[in-house]
Amino acid sequence: MNVRKMLTVAEVLHSANQHSEDQPQRTCIGCRKKASRSELLRLVAEGSGSTAVLVDERRRMAGRGAWLHPSETCLALAVKRRAFGRALNGATGATAVERWILAGKQAAGPLQKSSVTAAKTVQPESGSEN
Numbered sequence: 385m386n387v388r389k390m391l392t393v394a395e396v397l398h399s400a401n402q403h404s405e406d407q408p409q410r411t412c413i414g415c416r417k418k419a420s421r422s423e424l425l426r427l428v429a430e431g432s433g434s435t436a437v438l439v440d441e442r443r444r445m446a447g448r449g450a451w452l453h454p455s456e457t458c459l460a461l462a463v464k465r466r467a468f469g470r471a472l473n474g475a476t477g478a479t480a481v482e483r484w485i486l487a488g489k490q491a492a493g494p495l496q497k498s499s500v501t502a503a504k505t506v507q508p509e510s511g512s513e514n
């Protein structure tokens with residue numbers, strides 16, 4: 385009897401874990417591939433007459449967002465196909481994004497972005513509402 389109960393608890397825990405890994409997918413405006421939010425950089429338009437695109441490091445700025453892999457390749461692709469303007473209501477000034485990606489590269493070398501983002505990110509929302 386007890387065994388049965390414990391199994392049930394284990395099953396519940398297991399499915400809860402699986403659920404938390406089920407992140408929403410976003411499409412990179414550069415390569416157009418889907419990835420989870422944590423793998424992508426969130427970009428927002430600065431707004432109020434400006435055409436600047438800003439990097440939303442904490443992924444919580446208001447407004448329309450676009451998503452991009454933090455890589456020069458995807459940035460170049462996005463610039464080439466004018467994806468910024470389309471995704472961000474005409475905001476095309478990607479200088480800040482460029483600088484962000486290049487700075488990250490210099491700081492971390494040709495390593496994977498995970499170490500960079502882990503150091504910079506201040507723990508995003510831990511959404512556990514039920």
Ligand SMILES: [Zn+2]
Pocket residue numbers: 412413414415416417452453458
């Ligand atoms: Zn990409």
